[in-house]
Amino acid sequence: MSGSPYEIPERIERGSQNFLNCRVGEAVRPEDEDHQFLLNNIEEVCSDTFLQLYYEYPDLGPRDDSDYVNVVALSPEFGCLVINVESVPASNIEEIRGPDWSLVNEPRAIRPLPVTGDAELGVRRIFENIPETRNEQRQSIIPVRSYVALTSITRDEWADEFGDPPNRVLFQDDIENREAFQDILTPDEPIDLTDENLRNALAGLRLSDNISGGQLNVAVEPESKRELLDFLDRRLKILTDKQLKIGLQSPDSPQQIRGIAGSGKTVVMAFRAAKIHYDNPDWNVAVTFRTHGLHQIHQELITSFYDTFSGGDDPDWDKLQILHGWGGSTVGDGMYSLVAQEADINPLSADEARRKFHRYLKTPQLLDRCCREVCRSGDVPEIFDAILIDEAQDLPQHFFRMCYLAVDDEKRIYWAYDEAQNLATLEAQTVEELFGTDPTGGPLVDVSGNLANQISATHVMRKSFRTPRSVLMTAHGFGMGLYRDGPLIQTITNQQGWDYLGYNVGEIEGGDFRTPGAQVTVTRSIENSPHPLWERQDPRELVNIQWEDSWEDEVNWVVDDIKELVEEENVLPEEILVAYIWPYDVRSDRLDYLEQRLDEELASENSSACHIVGEEVRRRGSNATFKDEGKITVSGIHYVGGNEAGVVYMMGAEFTGAEATQEQYPDDSWRRNHVEARNKAFVAMTRTKGWCRITGSDPTHRIAGELNRVIADTLQEDPQLRFEIPPSDSPYKNMEPERFD
Numbered sequence: 001m002s003g004s005p006y007e008i009p010e011r012i013e014r015g016s017q018n019f020l021n022c023r024v025g026e027a028v029r030p031e032d033e034d035h036q037f038l039l040n041n042i043e044e045v046c047s048d049t050f051l052q053l054y055y056e057y058p059d060l061g062p063r064d065d066s067d068y069v070n071v072v073a074l075s076p077e078f079g080c081l082v083i084n085v086e087s088v089p090a091s092n093i094e095e096i097r098g099p100d101w102s103l104v105n106e107p108r109a110i111r112p113l114p115v116t117g118d119a120e121l122g123v124r125r126i127f128e129n130i131p132e133t134r135n136e137q138r139q140s141i142i143p144v145r146s147y148v149a150l151t152s153i154t155r156d157e158w159a160d161e162f163g164d165p166p167n168r169v170l171f172q173d174d175i176e177n178r179e180a181f182q183d184i185l186t187p188d189e190p191i192d193l194t195d196e197n198l199r200n201a202l203a204g205l206r207l208s209d210n211i212s213g214g215q216l217n218v219a220v221e222p223e224s225k226r227e228l229l230d231f232l233d234r235r236l237k238i239l240t241d242k243q244l245k246i247g248l249q250s251p252d253s254p255q256q257i258r259g260i261a262g263s264g265k266t267v268v269m270a271f272r273a274a275k276i277h278y279d280n281p282d283w284n285v286a287v288t289f290r291t292h293g294l295h296q297i298h299q300e301l302i303t304s305f306y307d308t309f310s311g312g313d314d315p316d317w318d319k320l321q322i323l324h325g326w327g328g329s330t331v332g333d334g335m336y337s338l339v340a341q342e343a344d345i346n347p348l349s350a351d352e353a354r355r356k357f358h359r360y361l362k363t364p365q366l367l368d369r370c371c372r373e374v375c376r377s378g379d380v381p382e383i384f385d386a387i388l389i390d391e392a393q394d395l396p397q398h399f400f401r402m403c404y405l406a407v408d409d410e411k412r413i414y415w416a417y418d419e420a421q422n423l424a425t426l427e428a429q430t431v432e433e434l435f436g437t438d439p440t441g442g443p444l445v446d447v448s449g450n451l452a453n454q455i456s457a458t459h460v461m462r463k464s465f466r467t468p469r470s471v472l473m474t475a476h477g478f479g480m481g482l483y484r485d486g487p488l489i490q491t492i493t494n495q496q497g498w499d500y501l502g503y504n505v506g507e508i509e510g511g512d513f514r515t516p517g518a519q520v521t522v523t524r525s526i527e528n529s530p531h532p533l534w535e536r537q538d539p540r541e542l543v544n545i546q547w548e549d550s551w552e553d554e555v556n557w558v559v560d561d562i563k564e565l566v567e568e569e570n571v572l573p574e575e576i577l578v579a580y581i582w583p584y585d586v587r588s589d590r591l592d593y594l595e596q597r598l599d600e601e602l603a604s605e606n607s608s609a610c611h612i613v614g615e616e617v618r619r620r621g622s623n624a625t626f627k628d629e630g631k632i633t634v635s636g637i638h639y640v641g642g643n644e645a646g647v648v649y650m651m652g653a654e655f656t657g658a659e660a661t662q663e664q665y666p667d668d669s670w671r672r673n674h675v676e677a678r679n680k681a682f683v684a685m686t687r688t689k690g691w692c693r694i695t696g697s698d699p700t701h702r703i704a705g706e707l708n709r710v711i712a713d714t715l716q717e718d719p720q721l722r723f724e725i726p727p728s729d730s731p732y733k734n735m736e737p738e739r740f741d
Contacts (some may be wrong), residue, residue, distance in 0.1 A: 019043070020241065023056040023068065024453045025249035030055065034087035034151040035070060041175045042073060042083070045182045050075040052202060052241075058309055060125065061118030067279075069119040070149075074201055076193055078185045079143030082123050083170070084116040089152045090161050112148040113168060120146035129209055132200040142201045143187055149175060206239040210304040211267055225690070226570035229646040232532055232689055239267070246459050247271030250279075250386065250412065251451045254404075256431070257416040257459045260501050261475075261686040262466030265416040266294065266642045269390045270301035272414065276386055277302075277320040278309040283385035288335040288403075290325040290364075290394040291641035292617050293626045298322050298390070325395055326350070326367055332621050335387075336370055336399070339406045343380045345373065368396030380405035385412065391641050392417035400434040404444070411445075462502035462528050466644055467686045469529035470539040473714040473721055474692070474707075476501070478656075479682030482723040483709040485702075486658070489678050491723060502528035503721075516727040523720050533690065539715045546695045547704040551590055554697040558649050559597040561693065562632060565647060566602060573602065573609065574627045577645035578634045579684035581652040581677065583664055590652075591634070598632055607631070613639045637680040640687050648688035653707070654698035656681050 019039075021028045030036060039055065046053075050073050057072040071083040088103065088110075095102040100109035127133040127140035135141050147170045150158070155171040165171070174180050193201075203209075239247070246257060247268045259265040273287045287298055299322055306315045327334015328349055337347035348356065353366040361369070374380060375398055384407045389395065392415035400415070407413050435445040447457035464472050476482075481489030492498050493513050495505045503522040511518035526534060533542065546561075548554040558578065565571040582590050595610045602609035611628040613635035626643050627633050633645065654660055661674040685692050696703055713720050 018050060019053045019055065020245060020248075021055045022058065022248050024455065025245045025247070026454050028453045032085075032087075034085055037151050038071065038083065038085055038149050038175060041178070041181060042071065042081075045178055045185060046073060046075050046078065049077040051198060052205065054205065057205075059119050060122030060308060060311065061115075062121060062311065066115055066119070069116070069123075072123060072205065074142075074198070074205060076198060077191065079145065079187060079191055079193075080123060080127075080201065080205075081185065082116065082120045082144065082146040083149050084112060084119065084147075085149045085151055086110070086112045087151050090157045093161070096162050113166065116146045116148050116168070120144055123205075126204040126207075126209070127201060130200055130204050133197060133204060141197060142193070143191060145187070151175065203238040206241070206244045207271075207305065207308055208238040210308055211239070211301065224569050225565060225646070226572070228533070228536065229571065229575055229690060231536075232646070239271075240264070240463070240465075242459075242461065242463075243268050243271075246461075248275060249455055250276045250414075251453075251455050251457075252410040252412060253451050253457070254411050254413045254435075254445045254447060255451070255455070255457055255459070256447050257414065257461065258500065259416060259418055259459075259461030260464045261418055261472065261682075262464040262644075262689075263418075263461035264465060265418070265461065266297060266390055267301060268461075269388050269414070269416050270298050271305050273298075273320060273388050274302045274305035274309060274315070277315055278306055280385065281316065281319065283319065284383060285320045285386045285388070286323050286335060286384050287321070287388045287390065288323045288325055289390040289642070290367075291391055291638060292324055292624065293613065293635070293639040294390060294642040295322055295324065296625045296627075297642055325399060326363075326370075335403065335406075336367060336374070339380060339383070339402055340370070340374050342383050342406075343374055343377050345377055364394070364396050368398045371396065371398035371402040374398075375401050375405060382406060382408045384408065385410075387413045389413070389415035394641065397429060397434050397436075401436055404435055460500060462500065464502065464529050465531065466689045467529075468531045468533050468537075468539075468542050468688075468690070469524055469526065470542050470714050470716075470719050471688060471692050472529060472686060473524055473719050474543050474710055475682045475685035477710040477714055477721045478685070478707060479678045480723075481678060481706075482721055483713075484658075484706050488723060488726050490675055491726065493725060498522050506720075508725075511725070513725060516725050518725045519722065520725060521720050521722050523718070539717065539719065542691055543711055543715060544691070544693045545704060545707050545711070546693065547701055548695070548697045549699045551586075551697040552593065554651065554695050555590065555594050555597055558594070558651060558693070558695055559601055562598070562649070563601045571647060572630075573632050574611075574629050575646035576632045576649070577640065577643075577647070577687055578632060578649045578651060579637060579640050579687060580634070581637065581650065581655050581680050581684065583655055587636075594634065594651075598634075602632070604630070610634050637683055641683060644687050644689050646688070646690045647693070648684060648691070649693045649695060650681060650684040651695050653681065653694050653696035653703050657698070657703045659702065660698075 019027045029039070043053065052074050054072040056068040056070065059066045059069045069082055070085045071081065073081045092104050093101055094104050099111050099114050101112065102109045124140050124144045127142045127144070128138055133140060133142050147168050149170040151172055153171055154173045155165060158165050158171060170184065174184055243264045250272060257265060257268065269287065273285060276283065276285055302315060302320070307313065321333070323338065324332065324334040325336065327337030327347065340347035348370050350363060350366060353370050354361065357366060357369045380402065387403045387407050389403065403413055404411065431445050431447055432443040438444050449457055451457050480491045482491060495513065498505050503524050506521040506523060509519040546557050548557060562576055565576065566573060578594065595608070595612065598609040607630070609632055611631040611633050613626060613633060616624040617639065626639065656677045658674055661677055662670045665673045694707060713722060
């Protein structure tokens with residue numbers, strides 16, 4: 001085996017993470033003795049071979065007889081096993097009539113074999129829906145067999161009471177006798193499954209088909225960028241064990257999910273929302289965020305996951321609401337506007353908030369003032385049973401406090417954020433700052449330990465799947481200003497902080513993190529950036545810097561390059577994103593010219609070549625889409641969060657320089673806006689799942705020089721970031737370790 005993180009070893013040794021309780025989302029053993037009996041014995045029999053054992057796996061069968069199947073296990077030796085437990089003793093079975101088992105003093109018969117057979121069909125259908133796990137007749141190449149485990153009845157007891165035992169029944173003495181149990185589970189014909197078969201089978205059991213985009217038939221050896229992107233879609237859009245585990249959880253208390261860019265936070269939140277809604281259809285659940293571009297992706301993901309859980313039904317969007325953080329005439333209902341109305345407060349628009357509070361405040365500060373007004377009203381009703389906050393780093397503290405008041409006594413409030421992806425600052429607010437304190441002065445919310453069922457109150461997702469390692473490291477190096485002339489813009493001055501982001505700190509020359517001037521080198525392992533392109537592309541091909549003397553030349557270069565991608569590399573237009581960092585006062589002319597040039601080169605007879613996201617939001621509000629088939633996506637940074645594209649063009653990089661920021665903000669606010677500009681660059685660059693083009697038009701080439709210094713270190717075979725510990729009086733923000741907690 002080549003050692004690729006996408007391949008599966010032939011065996012996973014006993015003791016590895018191979019058991020998951022799907023109701024809980026953790027490796028929590030059931031309290032039921034009969035269930036424990038089955039699990040202990042099946043693990044004993046399969047100890048050398050099974051790849052994954054799921055307890056209480058969602059029942060995806062064609063009928064609504066059951067919500068969960070007790071055991072689903074995948075093994076190279078046994079195939080896929082589907083087992084339900086019936087712990088009824090023989091004395092409690094009154095009569096067996098075909099599939100119906102009448103029980104003593106029970107008005108309705110049970111049907112263990114049909115119910116389990118339906119569960120088997122549901123699992124088999126998973127494999128039949130994946131081209132890599134089905135044959136030409138569309139039948140599963142993964143053998144799937146189902147059994148009913150009668151943990152309180154021996155084979156002889158059954159024979160004495162009811163005659164010959166039916167097929168697909170495991171009796172108590174079968175299960176506890178390892179040799180007999182193994183003989184029953186072993187198929188008549190040996191199973192020949194490759195690592196690739198098993199990898200795709202695991203992907204199916206993790207319900208990854210919901211996020212794969214349907215692009216499963218990909219070139220075995222992709223050559224063009226289009227083939228590489230198809231290959232990436234299949235490889236990247238696979239739920240990992242950790243993502244599945246977190247998505248399955250819905251603790252009766254607050255929980256935070258911290259994840260690096262591209263770690264799958266949005267998918268996890270959508271999965272959890274769909275699962276909560278399916279399990280609790282009467283609950284009022286809200287998914288909220290600041291970036292409007294997330295509305296489309298959440299709606300699509302939640303719909304797909306819920307369809308899988310329910311067997312084809314649509315969510316009840318009156319009970320499960322997808323809400324913009326603010327809300328308004330263009331974006332529809334929002335969390336703030338909805339809660340304000342319920343609290344008998346007239347919600348303010350952004351313009352009204354500027355007139356009331358301060359005309360120069362930015363949107364996050366304005367939203368904070370509005371939410372603070374709601375919190376101080378003293379009359380916020382508990383209108384939600386659960387609230388999920390995505391891209392939480394973009395939302396202010398009083399938004400969290402308002403949500404805390406608006407959720408019921410269990411306080412099921414879950415928030416996912418990337419502390420290194422804040423559009424205003426890299427400063428990560430503490431949980432105490434977000435939610436405030438209780439009457440005794442202690443933190444209102446505590447996420448430092450474990451919750452019930454061994455569920456962690458905080459999950460950290462260090463692995464970045466979407467963005468190639470070299471691109472991610474370039475984004476961090478440039479976003480933090482580690483290679484600029486002058487002091488660093490922002491950085492992490494603690495080994496634990498770099499570890500949270502999935503980096504490894506090497507030997508520090510000249511001291512340690514407390515020594516100003518000490519030289520630090522950090523690296524990133526493939527394990528924490530398991531992106532498929534690392535084996536198929538030279539890192540130097542992933543990031544391209546193009547600098548022109550005028551913005552018109554910059555636009556022309558981008559258009560020519562996009563045309564080449566579409567016409568020569570067969571890249572679909574909707575897989576291309578142009579994310580611009582142009583300030584408001586220059587944006588209009590550049591955007592108009594970009595649209596004009598793209599239309600000249602790529603427009604069809606009846607349609608523009610561009611999907612301008614800002615215009616789409618203004619025109620369609622909550623119905624706006626981030627992508628449109630056959631069109632290049634063109635967007636400002638505030639709409640791109642949570643979205644992705646195969647190729648990203650970050651235009652206007654000259655506006656990330658200190659000099660440009662000082663020209664735009666001559667007062668003391670320039671430094672804060674400089675930090676914001678670098679964060680915008682980071683967000684834009686990390687939207688790519690393939691290639692990143694960085695363009696600018698500053699004739700001095702100051703930023704181009706800094707970018708070239710960054711990529712000299714990050715576009716190597718073994719990329720690294722190097723920087724100098726800043727002095728304690730550095731004029732820029734440091735990310736201190738305690739700020740992560």
